[in-house]
Amino acid sequence: MGQSASTAAAVSSCRESKNHSNRSKIKSTALISPMLAEESAGCRGIFDGVSDYISDLPDECLACIFQSLGSGDRKRCSLVCRRWLRIEGQSRHRLSLDAQKELRPMIPSLFSRFDAVTKLALKCGRRSESIGDEGLVLISLRCRNLRRLKLRACRELTDTGMAAFAKNCKGLKKLSCGSCTFGAKGMNAVLENCSSLEELSVKRLRGITDVAAAEPIGPGIAALSLKTICLKELYNGVCFGPLIIGAKNLRTLKLFRCSGDWDKLFPIITDRVPGVVEIHLERLQVSDVGLAAISNCLDLEILHLVKTPECTNVGLVSIAERCKLLRKLHIDGWKANRIGDEGLVAIAKSCSNLQELVLIGVNPTKVSLQMLASSCLNLERLALCGSDTVGDAEISCIATKCIALKKLCIKSCPVNDNGLEALVAGCPNLVKVKVKKCRGVTPEGADWLRASRPLLAVNLDTGEPEHQDASASDGGVQDNGVEFPPMAAPVTATNNVASSSSGTGRSTSFKSSYGFIHQIFF
Numbered sequence: 001m002g003q004s005a006s007t008a009a010a011v012s013s014c015r016e017s018k019n020h021s022n023r024s025k026i027k028s029t030a031l032i033s034p035m036l037a038e039e040s041a042g043c044r045g046i047f048d049g050v051s052d053y054i055s056d057l058p059d060e061c062l063a064c065i066f067q068s069l070g071s072g073d074r075k076r077c078s079l080v081c082r083r084w085l086r087i088e089g090q091s092r093h094r095l096s097l098d099a100q101k102e103l104r105p106m107i108p109s110l111f112s113r114f115d116a117v118t119k120l121a122l123k124c125g126r127r128s129e130s131i132g133d134e135g136l137v138l139i140s141l142r143c144r145n146l147r148r149l150k151l152r153a154c155r156e157l158t159d160t161g162m163a164a165f166a167k168n169c170k171g172l173k174k175l176s177c178g179s180c181t182f183g184a185k186g187m188n189a190v191l192e193n194c195s196s197l198e199e200l201s202v203k204r205l206r207g208i209t210d211v212a213a214a215e216p217i218g219p220g221i222a223a224l225s226l227k228t229i230c231l232k233e234l235y236n237g238v239c240f241g242p243l244i245i246g247a248k249n250l251r252t253l254k255l256f257r258c259s260g261d262w263d264k265l266f267p268i269i270t271d272r273v274p275g276v277v278e279i280h281l282e283r284l285q286v287s288d289v290g291l292a293a294i295s296n297c298l299d300l301e302i303l304h305l306v307k308t309p310e311c312t313n314v315g316l317v318s319i320a321e322r323c324k325l326l327r328k329l330h331i332d333g334w335k336a337n338r339i340g341d342e343g344l345v346a347i348a349k350s351c352s353n354l355q356e357l358v359l360i361g362v363n364p365t366k367v368s369l370q371m372l373a374s375s376c377l378n379l380e381r382l383a384l385c386g387s388d389t390v391g392d393a394e395i396s397c398i399a400t401k402c403i404a405l406k407k408l409c410i411k412s413c414p415v416n417d418n419g420l421e422a423l424v425a426g427c428p429n430l431v432k433v434k435v436k437k438c439r440g441v442t443p444e445g446a447d448w449l450r451a452s453r454p455l456l457a458v459n460l461d462t463g464e465p466e467h468q469d470a471s472a473s474d475g476g477v478q479d480n481g482v483e484f485p486p487m488a489a490p491v492t493a494t495n496n497v498a499s500s501s502s503g504t505g506r507s508t509s510f511k512s513s514y515g516f517i518h519q520i521f522f
Contacts, residue, residue: 055083059083059087062084062087063087063090063091066087066088066091066092067091067093074088074092085113089113089114089115090115090116091116092114092116092117093116093117093118093119094117094118094119094120095114095117095119095120095121096120096121096123097110097120097121097122097123098123098124099122099123099124099130099131099135099151099152099154100124100125100128100129100130100131101128101129101130101131101132101135101156103131103135104131104132104134104135104138107135107138107139107142108138108142111139111142111143112142115142116145117143117145117146118143118145118146118147118148119146119147119148120139120143120146120148120149120150121149121150121152122136122139122149122150122151122152122154123150123151123152123153123154124152124153124154124155125153126153129155129156130153130154130155130156130157131154131156131157132156132157132158132161133156133157133158133160133161133164134161136154136157136161136162136164136165137161137164137165137168139165140164140165140168140169141168143169144168144169144171145171146169146171146172147171147172147173147174148172148173148174148175148176149169149172149174149175149176150176150177151175151176151177151178151180152177152178152179153178153179153180154177154180155179155180155181155206156181157180157181157182157186158181158182158186159182159183159184159185159186159189159207160186161182161186162182162185162186162187162189162190163185163186163189165190166189166190166192166193166194167189167193169194170193170194170195170196171194171196172190172194172196172197173194173196173197173198173199174197174198174199174200175190175194175197175199175200175201176199176200176201176202177201177202177203177205178201178202178203178204178232179203179204179206180204180205180206180207181206181207182205182207183205183207183208183215184207184208184215184216184217184239185215186207187202187205187217188215188217188218188220190220190222191217191218191219191220191221191222191223191243192220192221192222193221194221194222195221195222195224195225196222196225197222197225197226198225198226198227198228199226199227199228199230200222200226200228200229200230200243201228201229201230201231201232202230202231202232202234202240203231203232203233203234204232204233204234205234208234208235208236208239215239216239216241216242217239217240217242217243218240218242218243218244218246218247219242219243219245219246219247220243220246223243223246223247223248224247224248224249225249226243226247226249226250227249227250227251227252228250228251228252228253228254229243229244229247229250229252229253229254230252230254230256231254231255231256231258232254232256232257232258233256233257233258234257234258234259235259236259236260237255237258237259237260238258238259238260238261238262238265239260240258241265241268241269244265244269244273245265245268245269245272245273246272247273248272248273248275249275250273250275250276251275251276251277251278252276252277252278252279253269253276253278253279253280254278254279254280255280255281255282255284256280256282256283256284257282257283257284258284259285260285261285262281262284262285262286262290263285263286263287263289263290263293266286266289266290266293266294267289267293269293270293270294270296270297271296274296274297274298274299275297275299276297276299276300277297277299277300277301277302278300278301278302278303279294279297279300279302279303279304280302280303280304280306281304281305281306281308282304282306282307282308283306283307283308284308285310286308286310286311287308287310287311287315288310288311288312288314288315288318289315290311290315291311291315291316291318291319292315292318294319294323295318295319295321295322295323296322297323298322298323298324298325299325300319300323300325300326301325301326301327301328302326302327302328302329303319303323303326303328303329303330304330304331305330305331305332305339306330306331306332307332307334309334309336309338311338311339312338312339312343313338313339313340313342313343313346315343316331316339316342316343316344316346316347317342317343317346319347320343320346320347320349320350320351321346321350323351324350324351324352324353325351325353326347326351326353326354327353327354327355327356328354328355328356328357329347329351329354329356329357329358330356330357330358330360331358331359331360331362332360332361332362333359333360333361333362333363334361335361335386336361337363339362340362340363340364340365340368341364341365341367341368344359344362344364344368344369344371344372345367345368345371347372348368348371348372348374348375348376349371349375351376352375352376352377352378353376353378354372354376354378354379355378355379355380355381356379356380356381356382357372357376357379357381357382357383358382358383358385359383359384359385359387360383360385360386361385361386361387362387363387363388363389363390364384364387364389364390364394365389365394366393366394366397369394369397369398369401370397370401373397373398373400373401373402374401377403377404378404379402379404379405380404380405380406380407380429381405381406381407381408382398382402382405382407382408382409383408383409383410383411384409384410384411384413385409385410385411385412385413386411386412386413387413388413388414390410390413390414390415391413391414391415391416391419392415392416392418392419392422394419395410395415395419395420395422395423396418396419396422396426398426398427399422399423399425399426399427400422400426402426402427403427403428403429404429405427405429405430406429406430406431406432407430407431407432407433408423408427408430408432408433408434409434409436410433410434410435410436410438411434411435411436411437411438412436412437412438413438414438414439414440415435415438415440415441416438416440416441416442416445417440417441417442417444417445417448419440419441420433420435420441420445420446420448420449421445421448421449423449423453423456424449424452424453430453430456431455431456431457432456432457432459433449433456433457433458433459434459434460434461435458435459435460435461436460436461436462436463437461437462437463438462439462441460441462442462443460443462446458446460
């Protein structure tokens with residue numbers, strides 16, 4: 001914003017004059033019609049006795065300044081003069097549009113101004129009619145350098161439109177689509193034409209429903225370049241099996257609430273794609289058979305097991321014995337008590353590189369915690385949520401043994417002030433502690449810990465206990481872009497990215513547990 005302030009100051013200095021009447025005249029002219037002011041003053045050289053140094057900047061320098069500003073400041077800068085309007089449009093690479101059907105007539109003028117867009121988000125509300133194939137094809141013809149596309153609730157798009165788009169934007173590297181209605185043919189068209197595709201995220205693709213008649217998806221030429229695949233809430237998620245199996249260079253695989261028997265697929269996947277380093281599984285039909293197959297990914301570094309009740313200590317032991325490079329392990333046991341000390345002790349014995357451990361609805365005891373603390377000397381982040389067995393003795397064990405620990409989260413555990421007292425002398429590298437909904441911990445205990453360790457950030461929330469949930473977030477990092485409302489309203493840019501109103505109770509639950517952990521870990 002410092003650049004924004006200096007730019008505004010430079011512009012305002014051009015409007016100043018030695019006498020009040022001339023200054024008022026110039027300012028009013030610029031405010032009412034900045035483009036007329038440019039024509040009359042030339043916007044270069046001497047402006048009423050004051051040098052206009054900004055107008056001497058090359059277009060490339062001015063574009064760099066604009067790129068460091070927020071969306072609102074960029075919009076305001078574009079109103080200064082025709083030159084700034086042109087440069088701002090040509091230097092904007094990211095755009096977010098409200099993709100209602102009224103957008104269609106505006107597409108030619110929009111992309112005539114913003115002709116260098118490489119990242120585009122098209123989002124429509126649940127109760128609105130989205131743009132259709134014609135609008136998407138028109139965009140693809142004007143944005144042939146598009147690298148990233150995000151589609152949200154564009155329900156009027158069909159396989160035909162996606163196929164035409166894919167042929168026009170073959171350089172696409174990232175595609176994210178959610179709540180769209182095109183099906184396997186449209187997805188296969190993208191995979192057959194976009195040879196540089198690296199990231200694919202698909203959520204609630206409503207065109208894929210019939211399990212028996214579902215057309216397999218992939219692999220296509222994109223399979224060779226794909227590094228990340230994320231599938232969420234797909235009725236027949238296993239139809240993406242050929243794509244996953246064919247993605248030889250796949251590094252990250254995330255599967256959330258995708259129906260199908262994944263135990264049958266994982267042995268094939270891990271045999272063909274052994275280089276995966278990150279796997280997220282949530283509410284999936286997978287058991288220890290699947291985990292045993294995943295253990296063939298010897299380079300695995302990050303594993304999330306969220307609400308997979310068929311996964312037990314047996315499967316976790318398989319992972320521990322072969323995936324010795326594991327750095328991050330998140331387990332939401334869903335209070336099933338099928339993963340506990342046995343699996344965690346195996347992790348402690350074999351995965352000495354472990355840096356981050358999140359246990360939700362899992363009941364570890366001093367046995368496993370002591371092993372983890374003694375063997376995993378690089379453990380820096382630890383979260384214990386909804387664990388009935390984690391009390392003061394377990395916290396004291398952590399305080400004594402976890403020398404490298406920097407961040408600690410405790411939620412809905414039977415811990416009291418005595419547990420916090422153990423942290424006064426323990427964990428010498430600890431920088432942040434967050435305690436939530438632990439009835440035995442009082443504000444006085446937290447204050448005493450703060451007073452004893454002034455450099456330690458202590459956060460206490462004494463709310464009522466609630467159901468634990470480690471569901472993955474519905475949302476992601478939002479792009480900073482410019483949003484254009486439908487034709488009914490003036491075309492103005494805003495600071496916020498358009499978003500569909502698809503909130504669910506699931507996302508609320510996520511904020512409860514995993515959001516709490518994210519706040520302290522990141």
